[in-house]
Every structure is written in C-alpha cells, then in structure tokens.
Amino acid sequence: MITTDVIDPPGIQALSKHARVFSTTALDEAALNQLLPSIDILLVFFWPSFLTPENLSRMSNLRLVQSILAGVNHIPFAQLDKKVVVCSNAGAYSDEVAEYAWSLLLSAAKRIVDFHNAVKTDQWTLRRTLDGKEVTILEEKTLGILGYGGIGSAVARIGKEFSMKIYAFSREPVREKGVRSFQGDKGLLRVLAQSDAVIVSLPLTKFTNKIIDADKLATMRKDAILVNIARGELVDETALYEHLKTNPDFRYAADVWWYREGRESLKTLHPFFELSNFIGTPHVSGPSGLATGKPVKFAVANVLRFLRGLKPKTIVDPAEYLVTDRQEY
Amino acid sequence: MITTDVIDPPGIQALSKHARVFSTTALDEAALNQLLPSIDILLVFFWPSFLTPENLSRMSNLRLVQSILAGVNHIPFAQLDKKVVVCSNAGAYSDEVAEYAWSLLLSAAKRIVDFHNAVKTDQWTLRRTLDGKEVTILEEKTLGILGYGGIGSAVARIGKEFSMKIYAFSREPVREKGVRSFQGDKGLLRVLAQSDAVIVSLPLTKFTNKIIDADKLATMRKDAILVNIARGELVDETALYEHLKTNPDFRYAADVWWYREGRESLKTLHPFFELSNFIGTPHVSGPSGLATGKPVKFAVANVLRFLRGLKPKTIVDPAEYLVTDRQEY
Numbered sequence: 001m002i003t004t005d006v007i008d009p010p011g012i013q014a015l016s017k018h019a020r021v022f023s024t025t026a027l028d029e030a031a032l033n034q035l036l037p038s039i040d041i042l043l044v045f046f047w048p049s050f051l052t053p054e055n056l057s058r059m060s061n062l063r064l065v066q067s068i069l070a071g072v073n074h075i076p077f078a079q080l081d082k083k084v085v086v087c088s089n090a091g092a093y094s095d096e097v098a099e100y101a102w103s104l105l106l107s108a109a110k111r112i113v114d115f116h117n118a119v120k121t122d123q124w125t126l127r128r129t130l131d132g133k134e135v136t137i138l139e140e141k142t143l144g145i146l147g148y149g150g151i152g153s154a155v156a157r158i159g160k161e162f163s164m165k166i167y168a169f170s171r172e173p174v175r176e177k178g179v180r181s182f183q184g185d186k187g188l189l190r191v192l193a194q195s196d197a198v199i200v201s202l203p204l205t206k207f208t209n210k211i212i213d214a215d216k217l218a219t220m221r222k223d224a225i226l227v228n229i230a231r232g233e234l235v236d237e238t239a240l241y242e243h244l245k246t247n248p249d250f251r252y253a254a255d256v257w258w259y260r261e262g263r264e265s266l267k268t269l270h271p272f273f274e275l276s277n278f279i280g281t282p283h284v285s286g287p288s289g290l291a292t293g294k295p296v297k298f299a300v301a302n303v304l305r306f307l308r309g310l311k312p313k314t315i316v317d318p319a320e321y322l323v324t325d326r327q328e329y
Numbered sequence: 330m331i332t333t334d335v336i337d338p339p340g341i342q343a344l345s346k347h348a349r350v351f352s353t354t355a356l357d358e359a360a361l362n363q364l365l366p367s368i369d370i371l372l373v374f375f376w377p378s379f380l381t382p383e384n385l386s387r388m389s390n391l392r393l394v395q396s397i398l399a400g401v402n403h404i405p406f407a408q409l410d411k412k413v414v415v416c417s418n419a420g421a422y423s424d425e426v427a428e429y430a431w432s433l434l435l436s437a438a439k440r441i442v443d444f445h446n447a448v449k450t451d452q453w454t455l456r457r458t459l460d461g462k463e464v465t466i467l468e469e470k471t472l473g474i475l476g477y478g479g480i481g482s483a484v485a486r487i488g489k490e491f492s493m494k495i496y497a498f499s500r501e502p503v504r505e506k507g508v509r510s511f512q513g514d515k516g517l518l519r520v521l522a523q524s525d526a527v528i529v530s531l532p533l534t535k536f537t538n539k540i541i542d543a544d545k546l547a548t549m550r551k552d553a554i555l556v557n558i559a560r561g562e563l564v565d566e567t568a569l570y571e572h573l574k575t576n577p578d579f580r581y582a583a584d585v586w587w588y589r590e591g592r593e594s595l596k597t598l599h600p601f602f603e604l605s606n607f608i609g610t611p612h613v614s615g616p617s618g619l620a621t622g623k624p625v626k627f628a629v630a631n632v633l634r635f636l637r638g639l640k641p642k643t644i645v646d647p648a649e650y651l652v653t654d655r656q657e658y
Contacts, residue, residue, distance in 0.1 A: 095468050099491065103439040106432035115610040116442050120602040124595055126586070126612045135613050139424050161490045162428065257455070266453055273449040281444040283455045284464050 001041035001303070008293075011300040015043075018307035024048060037061060043303055045069060053079045064306050068299045070097075070286075071231060073204040077318040085306075088203070088314045092298035093286050094150030100285030101155050101199050101229045104253035107279055108225045109136040109197070114276050133249065136196070136225065139163045144195030146188070146211075147202035147230065148174050155199050167191045192216055197225040204231035205320040214239035223249040229285055232257040232264060241270035244277050253279035330370035330632070337622075340629040344372075347636035353377060366390060372632055374398060382408045393635050397628045399426075399615075400560060402533040406647040414635075417532070417643045421627035422615050423479030429614030430484050430528050430558045433582035436608055437554045438465040438526070443605050462578065465525070465554065468492045473524030475517070475540075476531035476559065477503050484528050496520045521545055526554040533560035534649040543568035552578040558614055561586040561593060570599035573606050582608035 001019045003012070015021050022035060032050060036058050042051075045068040056062075056079045065075060065086045072088045080086065107113060111130055118124050143159040145152045148170035156166045160178050167182060168174045169191045174181040182191050188211075192198060198220070202208045212226070212235040220226070228235055237258045244252055257264050257280075264283065272278045286295070306312045330348045332341070344350050351364060361379060365387050371380075374397040385391075385408045394404060394415045401417045409415065436442060440459055447453050472488040474481045477499035485495045489507050496511060497503045498520045503510040511520050517540075521527060527549070531537045541555070541564040549555070557564055566587045573581055586593050586609075593612065601607045615624070635641045 095492070096466055099435070099467055100439055100464070102431070103435035103441055106428070107436050107441045110429055110432040110610070110613075112432055112436045112608065112610060113442050113445050115613060116608055117446070119595060119609050119611050124611050126593060126595060128611065129613070135429070137425055138428055158487065158490050161487050163424070264455060266448060266455060279441065279445055280448050281439070281441060282448050282453050282457065284439075284444060284458070 001043065002035070002039050003043040007043065007296055007300065011296055014300060014304060015307070018304065024050070040064065041066065041303060041306070043068065043299060044075075047074050047076065051076075056080065064303065064312065066299050066303050066306075066312070068092075068295055070295075071203055072316050073231065073321060075321070077321045080318070082318075085312065086316050086318060087302055087312050088316050089295055089299050089302075090203075090314045091150035092295040094154045096294075097151045097201075097229050097285045098154035098158065100255060101151065101201070101227055102158055104227045104229065104255065104279060104281075105197055105199065105225060106138075108227065108251040108253040109138055111135060113279055136223070138197070141165070141196035142167055142194055144169065144191040144198040146191070146198065146200045148179075149201065149203075151201040151229070152199070155201065164197075167195055189216070189219055193219045193221075195224060196221060197227065200226070200228045200230050200234050202230050202234055203316075204233055207320060208234055210234070210236045212236065212240070214243070217243040217250075220250070222247050225251045225253070228252070228254040228256055230256060233259055237269055241272060244272070244275050248277055251277045251279070255281045255283055255285045257283065330372065331364070331368050332372040336372065336625055336629065340625055343629060343633060344636070347633065353379070369393065370395065370632060370635070372397065372628060373404075376403050376405065380405075385409065393632065393641070395628050395632050395635075395641070397421075397624055399624075400532055401645050402560065402650060404650070406650045409647070411647075414641065415645050415647060416631055416641050417645050418624055418628050418631075419532075419643045420479035421624040423483045425623075426480045426530075426558050426614045427483035427487065429584060430480065430530070430556055431487055433556045433558065433584065433608060433610075434526055434528065434554060435467075437556065437580040437582040438467055440464060442608055465552070467526065470494070470525035471496055471523055473498065473520040473527040475520070475527060475529045477508075478530065478532075480530040480558070481528070484530065493526075496524055518545070518548055522548045522550075524553060525550060527556065529555070529557045529559050529563050531559050531563055532645075533562055536649060537563055539563070539565045541565065541569070543572070546572040546579075549579070551576050554580045554582070557581070557583040557585055559585060562588055566598055570601060573601070573604050577606055580606045580608070584610045584612050584614045586612065 002022045002024060012021055036055055038061055039059055040061050041064045043066045062084050065084060067075065067087065067089050070089050070093045072086055075086055114130055118130060139162060141164055143164040144167045145155055146169045148168040156179060159166050166179045168179050169182045169188050173183060214236065217239055240252060244250060257266055258268065260267050266282060272280060302312045331351045331353060341350055365384055367390055368388055369390050370393045372395045391413050394413060396404065396416065396418050399418050399422045401415055404415055443459055447459060468491060470493055472493040473496045474484055475498045477497040485508060488495050495508045497508050498511045498517050502512060543565065546568055569581060573579060586595055589596050595611060601609060631641045631643065
C-alpha cells in the first residue's frame with residue numbers, strides 16, 4: 001500500500017504487520033512509477049498531484065482508497081475502476097467539528113464578532129442593542145440539522161442540553177429521543193421553514209450540490225441562523241449573498257468556502273465581509289488541520305479492517321458523487 | 330410597595346392582589362416624597378437616583394428590597410436599616426447567561442473573532458494556523474467553574490455534553506455526578522491551576538472583589554481561557570492586562586467591565602482591544618437587557634412569596650457586600 005502523507009509511527013507500525021507500506025514523501029518519481037501497478041491500497045489526505053488519470057490507469061491492483069479527510073468529494077471517482085472501494089473518514093472529526101459548529105452558531109446568535117468589533121471601534125454604550133438587533137436566545141428554539149451523521153448527532157446532543165428542539169433531516173429516519181426526523185424534499189423544506197437555526201453537516205454529493213439555493217433560503221425564517229461546517233458548495237454563493245443583503249436579521253456563519261478552479265478558496269464572488277450578518281473562518285475546525293492524531297487513527301483502523309478481511313466501514317457510493325475536477329487543496 | 334421600573338401588566342396585577350403598587354414613572358417628586366414613609370417593598374432594577382441616603386432614611390416601613398438584576402452589588406447596603414431583607418434575582422438569567430458564557434468560551438477556544446478578522450483583512454490561507462496558534466479542542470479538557478449557582482450549574486450541564494471534566498469552586502460542596510467540588514482558598518488555587526478553561530460566575534462581594542489577581546493568574550495554565558460573565562471587578566484589571574500581554578496563548582473573554590466613577594464602563598485603563606487574546610462585548614448577555622420577561626417574573630414571584638407570608642428565596646447577607654458607591658448604571 002501507499003500512504004501519501006505522513007502517518008504517525010504507531011500507524012505505520014500497525015499497517016506494516018499486514019502490508020508493505022510506502023510513504024510518498026520517501027519515494028522519488030521513478031520509484032513511484034515502478035510501484036504503482038502493484039499497489040493495493042491508497043491512504044490519502046488531499047488527492048496527490050502525481051496520481052494523474054494516466055498514473056491511476058496503471059494501478060490495476062488498486063482495491064481500496066481510504067480518505068483521511070472526512071469527505072470524499074475530492075476523490076476522482078470517474079477515473080477509478082469499479083472494483084475499487086472508496087471509504088470516507090466520516091466520524092473521525094465529529095466531536096471536534098461539532099464543537100466548531102457550536103462556536104459558529106453561538107457566535108452568530110450572540111453577535112460576538114459584531115459586538116466585539118463595535119466596542120473596539122466606537123464609543124459604545126453598555127447594554128445597547130446593536131442597531132436594534134438583540135442577541136438570540138436559543139433556549140426552546142428549534143435547531144434544524146441537515147445530515148445526521150457523526151457531526152450531526154454530536155451537534156444534536158449539545159442542542160438538547162441547550163433545551164432546543166431538534167429537527168433532523170437525513171436519508172434514513174432518526175429514532176432518537178428529543179429528535180424529530182424528516183426525509184425527502186418536503187422534509188427538507190419543513191426543517192428549513194420551521195428552524196430558528198440550521199446547521200449543515202451533509203456530505204457534498206451530486207444530490208447535495210447547492211442544496212441550499214435561493215428558493216430554500218426564501219423558505220427560511222427572516223431571522224434564522226445558517227451554519228455551514230461541511231462544504232461551501234452545499235450553499236449557492238450568489239443566492240446567499242443576495243439573501244444576506246436583503247435580510248439583515250438573517251445570519252450565515254461558515255468555516256468552509258466555495259470552489260475556485262477546482263479548489264476550495266477564500267476568494268469569493270461577492271464581498272461577504274462587508275456584511276455584518278456574515279461570519280467566516282478559514283476551514284480550521286478539524287483537529288490541528290494536519291494528518292495526525294484522531295483522524296489518522298480512524299483511517300488506519302479502517303484500512304486494518306480491510307487488511308484483516310473484514311468489510312471496511314464508511315464505504316461510499318461512487319454513483320452519488322459528482323464527476324468533478326474539484327479538489328480539496 | 331413601589332416598583333421603580335416598568336413591570337409588565339400581569340406582574341402588576343398579581344402584586345396588586347396583595348399590595349398597593351406604585352410605579353415611579355407614574356409619580357412626580359412631591360407624590361413620591363409623601364409616599365416614601367409608608368412603603369414596605371421596593372422592586373428595583375438599577376438603583377433609582379431619587380433614593381438618596383436622605384430619602385432612604387425616611388423609609389421607616391421598608392422591609393424588602395427585591396432586585397431585578399441578578400446581582401445586588403449595586404444596592405446601598407450601608408444605608409439600609411438592618412431589618413430590611415435584600416433579595417438578589419439569582420437564577421432569573423441563568424440559562425440565557427449560560428448560553429452567553431458558552432458563546433464566549435467557544436469564540437475564544439476557536440479564535441472566531443481573530444480568524445474572522447484575519448480573513449477579512451488579509452489574503453489569508455485556508456487551514457493555516459493563526460500565527461502558529463491553533464483552535465483549542467475542549468473535549469476531555471477540564472472546565473473550572475467559579476461560583477456554582479444557577480449560571481454555574483447550567484454551564485456545567487453543557488460542559489458535560491462537550492465531554493469536559495467539571496471542577497466546581499463554590500461555598501458549599503457540590504454533590505453532582507461528573508463534578509469535582511472544591512472549596513476555600515486552596516480549592517480555588519487547585520481549580521485555577523488545573524483547568525484548561527475557567528468561567529467566572531461569582532457574585533461580586535467584599536470577598537470576591539478582585540478575586541482573580543496577579544497571583545491567581547500566575548497559577549493558571551499559560552494557554553488557559555478565562556471567561557467572565559459575572560462582574561468585571563472580580564478580575565484585577567491591570568494584572569489581567571499585563572498577563573494577557575506577556576502570555577499570548579492565554580485568552581480572556583468577557584461581557585462585563587470594570588467600574589469607573591462607581592459605574593460599569595467600557596472605558597478601560599489599558600488598551601485591551603489591541604490584544605488578539607481579548608474578546609469584549611458590552612454586557613448584552615441577559616434577556617433583551619430590559620426589565621421585562623423572565624427576570625421580572627422571577628422577581629415578582631419572590632415578592633409574592635413575601636407578601637403571602639412565606640420566606641422569600643435568594644436572600645443575601647449584607648455583611649458580604651462592600652460598602653460601596655458602585656452602581657449598575
């Protein structure tokens with residue numbers, strides 16, 4: 001197998017009991033080219049540039065691609081043989097990203113950035129509301145969660161302690177105390193229309209691409225809070241900008257961005273930062289942002305399942321993913 | 330009785346069954362002066378300016394002062410007869426302020442203000458750490474809570490769901506699953522030394538005034554987060570500024586401010602906003618900032634207990650409070 005990033009020594013050690021492990025950083029191009037036809041498994045973080053369509057076509061032995069990133073929308077499904085199993089790393093970042101989702105939701109609800117900057121730049125008055133806009137109390141309000149996987153359910157657990165009603169939109173019904181479950185297009189519209197705050201924790205697939213468009217935004221409460229910790233492209237960029245401009249009480253807080261030339265980018269089509277109802281951070285929610293720690297442990301454990309002849313977890317359906325040139329940078 | 334602020338009609342109605350209720354806004358000075366000697370009860374938000382020491386000395390019938398603010402450090406205890414019972418409104422703001430405490434703690438942990446402003450002003454890079462400073466993961470970390478009343482215990486409830494260890498510093502031992510209880514000076518030092526994040530939710534008394542001073546700050550972890558949603562004066566202003574300057578990984582986030590000429594004020598002795606490890610908001614944590622809604626209901630219910638001959642809740646000990654000219658504005 002090949003690992004394309006620095007895996008910690010215990011991970012390499014565990015894998016080496018079942019496979020010959022090569023790290024791309026230790027190989028030159030000639031050595032890599034010679035190895036490719038014999039490689040069974042790829043353990044990848046961002047998609048490595050040397051795995052061009054041409055090189056991929058030479059990897060006739062490839063059977064498993066395990067992502068260290070939670071999502072797999074950066075995997076070039078169109079260029080993979082049908083026998084290749086692709087596994088996401090869903091769950092590996094759940095608790096950390098759920099913490100981050102709550103930091104964005106609460107920052108937006110309490111207008112922390114706005115108030116901080118207002119006190120910093122003005123002679124502000126204590127206890128004054130901000131241009132008439134008050135802090136939002138979450139207690140007894142409704143929290144919509146789009147995508148009820150590891151992150152979504154971790155977000156819900158906290159929401160219950162804030163005495164919020166939880167509405168979950170997901171593929172499979174959620175049977176959990178304190179959670180109302182919604183499916184399908186109608187279910188999504190109901191969650192959006194009835195929620196005071198919505199957290200987007202969906203994978204980016206061809207079905208979820210721009211799932212939050214102008215029509216969906218129009219169904220939401222005028223003072224709702226929309227939090228995106230999944231993928232920027234789940235939300236239509238131009239529709240969102242127009243919506244924020246015309247609905248100053250609506251708030252959007254995100255750690256994830258739209259794609260420019262196939263990669264996530266901080267370059268936006270519109271001047272979002274001029275709007276006080278926008279909070280944006282540079283995709284820092286995951287643990288340390290590096291291929292170390294918990295996400296690597298999760299991914300290595302899943303590869304070990306495969307090496308031991310067990311069915312790996314978090315297998316994704318290639319048919320759901322876009323034929324795309326999008327990359328996580 | 331006299332209510333010094335606009336109480337909602339249901340509150341006035343409930344009180345009127347047991348007392349003659351006068352609202353200060355409906356009385357001129359002459360009428361007020363005539364009434365004062367017969368008044369039994371004061372229901373006050375901020376301390377009213379007409380209740381000067383001289384006027385107070387004429388209120389020989391006064392038996393109860395009920396605060397609508399949670400704290401009572403603005404009550405002129407020195408000028409009240411010993412027979413007057415003073416009640417705080419502890420608990421009335423607990424859930425709202427606990428939400429706010431979490432918004433400050435998570436904003437500081439995830440450096441939301443910092444990252445947002447960095448992306449806004451720079452050509453920032455995705456997933457880059459901020460001058461080498463990463464987001465703080467709260468899971469499995471220790472949360473110290475100073476003052477385990479309504480706010481403190483509400484903060485703890487959420488902390489447990491974030492899988493944090495809870496250390497409570499309080500007067501009385503806390504017997505609660507998942508909470509380690511500490512008392513006394515030594516207990517306080519242990520909580521400060523061992524916590525990754527500390528939330529201050531103490532009342533401001535003569536014992537807690539500047540309880541977080543230079544020595545206490547020095548015992549804390551270099552990368553700890555200190556959140557103050559109680560009263561600015563619980564923390565020594567100059568000691569804090571020096572500590573933040575010399576410990577860039579230490580973070581302070583507060584909704585409350587120090588006193589200038591007897592009133593809470595946004596005017597600080599030092600330029601806190603020049604520091605990226607400081608977050609400050611203008612005392613907006615409470616519900617709507619006005620004397621309406623839940624806090625009023627709480628206060629009215631307590632006055633009703635008194636009027637029915639029951640012992641009111643949240644009676645405070647005047648001996649604990651400073652002889653002070655401090656006012657909540």
